[in-house]
Amino acid sequence: MTLIETHQNSQVHASSSSVSAWLTTADHKRVGRLFIGSGLIALLAGLVLAVLIAFERINADSYQILSENSATQVLATARLLLTFGAVVPLLLGLAIAVVPLQLGARSIAFPRLAASGFWMWLTGLGLAIAAIIGNGGPGGGESNLVDLYLASSVLLGFGVLLAAISIVVSVLTNRAPGMGILRAPLFAWSSFVGALALVLAMPVLIGTTIYLYIDHRYARLGFGGNFGVNRWIGWSLSQPFTYLLAIPALGIVLDVVPAMNRSRLAQRPAAFVAVGLVGISVLSAVTQTKVTLPWEGAKFLDNAGDKIADLLPFLLLTVLPVLGVLGVLGLSLLTLKSAQPRVAAPLAFVLLGLLGILEGAAAHILSGIEDADLTGTIYEAGTYVAVTFGAVLIAFGGICYWGPKLWGRSIPDKAAIPLALFGFIATLLGSLPYMVAGFADQPSGLVNGFAYSGPQDLWNIATCGGFVLMLLVSAAFIALALKSFTSGTTAGDDPWDGSTLEWATTSPPPFENFASLAVVGSSSPYADMKSSTSTGKGA
Amino acid sequence: MLALPAAPQPAPRRQVFVGTAVAGAAGMMLIGGMMATWLKFRADAPVRESLKRGLIKDWMPAKIVVPETAANMMLMGFFVVCVMAQWAVYSAKRNDRPHTGLALSVSALMTFAILNAQIFIWTQMGVAARDGAFHSMFYAATGTMTALLLSGLLYTAVAAFRYLGGRSKDVELLSAHALYWYFLTAAFCAVWFVVYVQK
Numbered sequence: 087m088t089l090i091e092t093h094q095n096s097q098v099h100a101s102s103s104s105v106s107a108w109l110t111t112a113d114h115k116r117v118g119r120l121f122i123g124s125g126l127i128a129l130l131a132g133l134v135l136a137v138l139i140a141f142e143r144i145n146a147d148s149y150q151i152l153s154e155n156s157a158t159q160v161l162a163t164a165r166l167l168l169t170f171g172a173v174v175p176l177l178l179g180l181a182i183a184v185v186p187l188q189l190g191a192r193s194i195a196f197p198r199l200a201a202s203g204f205w206m207w208l209t210g211l212g213l214a215i216a217a218i219i220g221n222g223g224p225g226g227g228e229s230n231l232v233d234l235y236l237a238s239s240v241l242l243g244f245g246v247l248l249a250a251i252s253i254v255v256s257v258l259t260n261r262a263p264g265m266g267i268l269r270a271p272l273f274a275w276s277s278f279v280g281a282l283a284l285v286l287a288m289p290v291l292i293g294t295t296i297y298l299y300i301d302h303r304y305a306r307l308g309f310g311g312n313f314g315v316n317r318w319i320g321w322s323l324s325q326p327f328t329y330l331l332a333i334p335a336l337g338i339v340l341d342v343v344p345a346m347n348r349s350r351l352a353q354r355p356a357a358f359v360a361v362g363l364v365g366i367s368v369l370s371a372v373t374q375t376k377v378t379l380p381w382e383g384a385k386f387l388d389n390a391g392d393k394i395a396d397l398l399p400f401l402l403l404t405v406l407p408v409l410g411v412l413g414v415l416g417l418s419l420l421t422l423k424s425a426q427p428r429v430a431a432p433l434a435f436v437l438l439g440l441l442g443i444l445e446g447a448a449a450h451i452l453s454g455i456e457d458a459d460l461t462g463t464i465y466e467a468g469t470y471v472a473v474t475f476g477a478v479l480i481a482f483g484g485i486c487y488w489g490p491k492l493w494g495r496s497i498p499d500k501a502a503i504p505l506a507l508f509g510f511i512a513t514l515l516g517s518l519p520y521m522v523a524g525f526a527d528q529p530s531g532l533v534n535g536f537a538y539s540g541p542q543d544l545w546n547i548a549t550c551g552g553f554v555l556m557l558l559v560s561a562a563f564i565a566l567a568l569k570s571f572t573s574g575t576t577a578g579d580d581p582w583d584g585s586t587l588e589w590a591t592t593s594p595p596p597f598e599n600f601a602s603l604a605v606v607g608s609s610s611p612y613a614d615m616k617s618s619t620s621t622g623k624g625a
Numbered sequence: 626m627l628a629l630p631a632a633p634q635p636a637p638r639r640q641v642f643v644g645t646a647v648a649g650a651a652g653m654m655l656i657g658g659m660m661a662t663w664l665k666f667r668a669d670a671p672v673r674e675s676l677k678r679g680l681i682k683d684w685m686p687a688k689i690v691v692p693e694t695a696a697n698m699m700l701m702g703f704f705v706v707c708v709m710a711q712w713a714v715y716s717a718k719r720n721d722r723p724h725t726g727l728a729l730s731v732s733a734l735m736t737f738a739i740l741n742a743q744i745f746i747w748t749q750m751g752v753a754a755r756d757g758a759f760h761s762m763f764y765a766a767t768g769t770m771t772a773l774l775l776s777g778l779l780y781t782a783v784a785a786f787r788y789l790g791g792r793s794k795d796v797e798l799l800s801a802h803a804l805y806w807y808f809l810t811a812a813f814c815a816v817w818f819v820v821y822v823q824k
Contacts, residue, residue: 195640247651254647259640282647289651290658293769297662300754300765308666308758372654 113597114194115492117201118183121249122485124208125175126564129478132167133557135160140516140550142533144543150534157533159223162316163215165323168474169331170242171211176481177334178249181277184488185253187588188271190262190606192598195255203248210242224315229302232312236299239319243292246284253281262587264606268358271586271609272351273484276337276361283330283368290372291322316531321371324466325450328473329367329407332443335480336361336414339436342487343418345582346433352420354609356413363410370403377403378456404454408447415440431502432582435483438510442476445513449521458525465524471549472517475556479509482563489567490577494594497570502563509559515552519545585613645801649808652773656812659766660819666758667823685759685824692749695742696821702739703810706732706777710803717788717796725799729785732806736778743771763820770816777809 108116139161142152152160186194194200214235217223222231257278261270270278298318301309309318321327340361344351351357370377377400380393387393418437427433446469453460453469460466483506490496520528523545526538580589590612591600608614666684673683685691713728747767754764784802787795 196644251644251647251651255640255644258643258647259638285647285651286654289655293655293659294662296769297659297762297765300768301758301761304754304764305757305761308761372658 112197112201114186114197114200115183115595117194117197117204118179118181119492120204121175121179121182121207124204125172125179125481126560126567128167128171128175128211129560130557130564132164132172133553133560135164135167137550137553137557139164139533140546140553143546144550152533155221155225155227158225158531159218159221161531161533162223162225162323163218165470166211166214166218169323169328170207170246173328173331173474173477173481174246175207176478177277177280177331177484178246178253180338180481180484180488181253181273181281181334182249183492184484184588185274185277186256186260187491187591187595187599188274188586189256189260190265190587190590190600190604190611191256191260192600193260194252195260196252199248200252203245203250203252205245206241206248207245210238210240210245213238214242224320225313227312229312232315233299233303236295236302236315239295240292240299243288243295247288247292250281250284250288253277254285257281262604262606262611265611268355269606269609269611271337272340272354272357272361273334273337275358276340277334279361279365280330280333280337283333283365283371286368287327287330287371291319294318323470325446325453325469325473326367326404326407327371328470328477329364329447330371332473332477332480333361333364335439335443335477335484336364336411338480338484338487339414339418339440341586342432342436342483343421343427345487345584346430347421347425347427348583349421349425350585350610352417352424357417360410360413360417363413364407366402366410367407378454380456400454404451408444408451411440411444411447415444429499429503430486430582431497431499431506432483432487434503434506435486435509436480438506438513439476439479439481439483442472442479442510442513442517444476445517446470446472446474446476449517460524462530463524464520464528464530466530468517468520468524471520471552472513475509475513475516478556478560479506479513482506482509485567487582488588489571490581491588491593491595493571494577495571495574496577496581497567497574501566505559505563505566508555509563512552512556512559515548516556517549517552519548519552523549580612585610587611590615639797642797642801642804645805645808649805652808652812655769656773656815659769660815663762663766663819666762686757689750689752689759691821691824692746693821695745695749696817699739699742699746700813700817702735702742703806703813706735706739707803707806707810709735710781710799710806713784713788714796714799714803717793717799720793722789722793725793726785726789729781729788733778733781733785736774736781739774740771740778743767743774766816766820770813773809773812777806780805 108120111117111120138151139157142150142157182194182200186192217231217235217238218226220231221228222233222235224235226232226235257267257270257274261267267275298309298315301307302311302315340351340357378396379400380396418440449465449472450469452458453465486497486502523542526540526542526545528538528542528545529536577593579591579593581593582589587604587606590604604611604615667682670682670684672680673687675681675687709728709732713725713732716722716724716728752760752763754761780802784798787798792798
């Protein structure tokens with residue numbers, strides 16, 4: 087018997103834009119674009135719900151749109167959509183579409199695995215949302231739909247896991263000849279670290295959800311039934327799990343900054359370490375424990391041995407990841423200092439988004455200090471909003487930067503740069519007032535029936551304004567991207583004068599990405615090719 | 626003149642092996658996370674007096690009896706499959722198709738034996754999932770392990786089909802298959818100790 091290895095017909099498939107071609111595609115660029123497109127839609131839906139919740143919180147005593155039960159579920163839906171519906175697919179989609187190009191590979195590893203990951207993620211997300219709409223979310227009253235929510239969460243988790251495995255294996259095995267891991271582009275490295283963190287964290291989430299499903303369906307004696315869902319798997323929609331999701335965003339920053347500066351990244355090896363440090367947060371995500379620092383004011387130095395024993399895990403799990411983000415910011419500024427950068431939309435989005443992530447990560451340190459007494463307050467929501475919106479802004483920057491490569495057309499800077507500025511304002515408005523309200527003891531998870539001293543309305547009005555602004559920015563960006571990528575200015579093959587291999591092929595790339603294999607001799611292989619061509623040595 | 630497309634990129638080295646290793650790591654985290662939750666419930670359980678062992682955690686209900694012989698046989702079965710899977714690699718490297726086929730067949734047979742032992746344990750214990758936290762978690766943990774076992778059986782079938790179907794040079798797939806069974810064995814060791822021995 088003879089087996090035949092099947093490959094899709096490249097020429098036919100590359101040109102086909104029929105629905106069936108998209109449904110059955112195993113081309114990593116199309117799978118990535120499917121992730122990105124779905125993520126943008128989910129982002130809008132999540133922001134609409136977030137606005138609704140924030141609006142509801144403005145007047146916690148009188149006028150109410152949502153009942154207490156439905157408010158809890160709308161809150162859960164908003165977080166689900168923003169985290170697993172938007173941040174995950176936007177960054178995973180960019181990684182699936184761009185990383186193989188950066189590695190000089192003709193395809194992603196296990197392309198059908200990545201494609202099935204997308205469809206599992208989409209189906210899981212759709213079913214989870216349907217379950218919540220039918221009163222089956224966390225704390226929901228429809229028993230069968232709560233079961234559906236849990237089962238679809240497992241499906242969604244498997245989808246993300248499969249896509250992450252595909253990325254990890256690609257970076258490990260699909261690099262062009264001569265491209266050691268330290269010569270790989272920083273986005274490829276950060277996607278590798280982020281995907282590896284997901285490979286380690288998602289199975290823990292899946293295993294816990296399996297327990298919840300069996301318990302909820304049959305016993306309801308161990309995990310608190312429908313009200314236990316958030317208690318057991320709520321960590322996946324909060325800090326520090328969101329750091330893991332944002333890790334690929336750091337690589338986008340580290341690739342965009344030198345390209346906009348037309349220079350090499352300063353202290354490149356340190357950038358690998360900085361991204362790796364953020365990956366440490368996988369430990370606190372997987373162990374699901376919140377490390378607290380006993381402060382005790384003036385008595386801080388009493389029992390110093392015990393304090394150090396508490397301090398070490400606190401430093402490891404909570405502070406080190408923030409140092410990683412700080413490191414990325416420092417290296418970016420150091421690079422920008424070396425030359426005059428061009429003011430373009432990708433640079434504005436990634437720098438402002440990075441500041442948002444830094445704000446959320448740094449603020450999260452404070453929530454670990456017991457004396458701050460922030461546990462159970464809305465402060466956590468503030469840090470979540472900062473990291474999530476920051477990651478979304480960086481993803482927008484990634485779309486501006488690699489969009490011309492994927493779609494063949496450019497997004498105009500003039501229209502996009504104001505959106506970056508407004509997006510950053512929205513991030514600050516959406517997060518800082520919640521942090522302040524957290525100090526005033528506004529409870530988390532509640533949208534009405536709370537009161538505390540201080541300008542309660544002001545904080546919640548400001549946050550609501552921030553969410554509305556972010557919704558408008560996102561809608562405007564999506565409209566701009568749609569218009570630009572369908573009828574905008576045609577981009578050249580190398581619109582940013584890039585130095586990595588994705589710019590060495592046509593825009594958009596052909597089905598198998600490259601006509602010939604590149605042999606890599608440095609961390610800037612395409613810059614090397616261009617300089618050797620210009621000096622007459624040949625490619 | 627008909628232009629031929631560019632030749633496909635040579636297959637990356639050991640992609641299936643690396644992919645299996647990454648999937649194995651994910652599987653270890655799945656089982657590890659489930660066992661950690663199990664141990665947390667066990668640690669939080671109250672203490673009761675046992676006639677044989679004195680004060681013990683009141684986690685597994687006293688009336689439940691775990692068929693330990695079957696559980697031990699399952700563990701031995703996993704080790705046997707590991708040996709068979711490695712034998713398949715050894716034979717394939719020497720281009721010994723009959724022994725490779727035999728090793729893969731015994732692997733599949735032993736997998737069915739393990740599956741049989743698992744079903745035996747479920748029926749003998751007579752535990753209903755709705756009777757309590759231990760009961761539902763027992764089925765969740767052993768059910769997940771069984772799902773992984775079935776994925777191993779599928780992997781064996783695919784490896785045998787591809788190897789015996791003509792890709793006799795594809796030793797990498799058989800190595801990856803063996804690696805997957807090492808992972809499954811390590812995962813079951815954890816389940817065996819936590820669920821069946823420590824209870």
